[in-house]
């Protein structure tokens with residue numbers, strides 16, 4: 001270890017959709033950097049603040065008592081201008097004027113695309129930390145925020161189950177996941193849901209109906225169907241409508257969990273992951289790693305090129321869907 005890169009000041013920002021655990025990541029980055037005698041600049045509002053020079057000096061106490069909070073103290077934003085080369089040049093020049101030698105980006109795949117461009121165009125030292133509830137980043141078993149989001153969804157379904165059971169209802173619960181069913185599959189298994197619809201699999205509404213009828217034959221009178229928002233059959237509203245057309249006698253209800261999945265106090269798992277990855281990201285930069293993301297695979301820190309992190313996908317284990325059906329009958 002050691003500072004072979006002559007890095008004196010690092011900046012960090014949070015970008016894209018917020019995720020619970022970002023603050024724990026910020027805390028780990030700031031304190032690891034200060035431990036290594038680096039100066040730390042906090043960039044407000046993601047890439048937008050990077051362009052405008054919305055910088056604050058970070059001290060060890062700047063990150064006191066934030067580990068238990070969701071959201072991000074540095075705030076986040078979408079910054080469409082960053083797609084343009086002129087904007088990135090402006091960001092690069094603003095960083096250089098402020099003596100920033102390296103950048104840590106906490107965000108999802110979109111944010112990593114922006115970070116990768118800075119690395120490629122200016123050979124600027126950048127490192128990514130995967131923060132998204134969707135768990136859809138390659139190069140890490142889990143992303144920061146995923147565990148909390150699943151626990152939030154499971155807590156909500158546990159409550160819905162009471163009403164579903166009491167009134168013999170079928171609840172269609174929509175969870176986040178436009179392109180990825182990780183939240184849906186983990187939530188469905190943990191909440192004992194009867195069925196799940198994921199973007200990765202083609203489950204037909206007719207199959208769901210067939211399954212519901214069989215359940216009723218075996219005296220199960222209520223059900224929870226977890227629907228990922230990006231399922232090809234539509235979200236929960238659309239799926240419930242189609243089911244009702246086939247089974248008009250069934251009492252159906254729809255709950256869309258929406259943004260409550262993104263907030264709240266991070267679970268211990270997310271805090272640990274964020275702390276380890278924040279620490280690894282700073283040490284990685286000091287060892288000369290750049291254009292990469294710090295992740296954790298099989299309990300080991302792994303650095304994956306950003307280009308792979310945002311272009312490849314971890315695959316859902318299809319056997320989990322079958323297992324879930326077996327154990328929820």
Ligand code: ADP
Pocket residue numbers: 015016017047077078079080081082083084107108109110111112113114115117132
């Ligand atoms: P997430 O990081 O959660 O996936 P977004 O996809 O909204 O969130 O991306 C966050 C930001 O990253 C965007 O608002 C934009 O500033 C930047 N970004 C996304 N894609 C690119 C790209 N292809 N080139 C440069 N910057 C990008």
